Amino acid sequence: MKEKDLVIDCPYHQVILYAEKGDGTYGPFQTGSYMAGVNISEHFRITGNHTRALLEQLKAGIISPVYYFMMIEGLTADELAGRTGISKFRVKKHLTPKGFSKMRISTMKRYTDVLNIPLANMFQIVCTIEDRNWDMGYQGEIDNSKTGSISQEKTDNPLVIETKIIQNRK
Numbered sequence: 001m002k003e004k005d006l007v008i009d010c011p012y013h014q015v016i017l018y019a020e021k022g023d024g025t026y027g028p029f030q031t032g033s034y035m036a037g038v039n040i041s042e043h044f045r046i047t048g049n050h051t052r053a054l055l056e057q058l059k060a061g062i063i064s065p066v067y068y069f070m071m072i073e074g075l076t077a078d079e080l081a082g083r084t085g086i087s088k089f090r091v092k093k094h095l096t097p098k099g100f101s102k103m104r105i106s107t108m109k110r111y112t113d114v115l116n117i118p119l120a121n122m123f124q125i126v127c128t129i130e131d132r133n134w135d136m137g138y139q140g141e142i143d144n145s146k147t148g149s150i151s152q153e154k155t156d157n158p159l160v161i162e163t164k165i166i167q168n169r170k
Contacts, residue, residue: 002021059155064096
């Protein structure tokens with residue numbers, strides 16, 4: 001194959017291929033991986049949709065923060081129980097807003113230690129996805145010269161507030 005036929009725009013996963021170059025020689029050249037380019041983009045799309053759906057359920061009070069973070073980490077209730085040392089029965093209760101509201105802070109701390117999040121994040125949603133710079137997989141440069149603002153809003157879930165960090169344009 002010729003080098004020009006193998007060029008793929010995928011900056012986050014580069015590969016070295018050997019092909020015929022434009023001058024007739026044969027040798028290595030660097031390009032993006034077709035499979036990674038297609039699959040990673042699809043992965044980001046699917047996980048982004050899943051995360052947005054979970055976030056809406058959390059804000060609506062349908063699921064608890066424990067359930068939200070468990071799903072983000074790709075864990076099952078059994079796995080979370082094993083890692084926290086909390087019984088499966090209690091973990092399953094904590095996945096609902098009602099069970100979450102009755103949880104002790106010491107129990108909540110066991111979840112946050114396993115999920116590697118601050119305890120405060122059990123009571124707030126921190127949204128920084130105001131532009132593409134915060135999207136997973138976005139390869140652009142973040143402009144640190146821009147100013148920002150922080151606001152907090154109530155959600156339909158009485159236990160969770162939404163904290164928005166917005167990057168303002170200069």
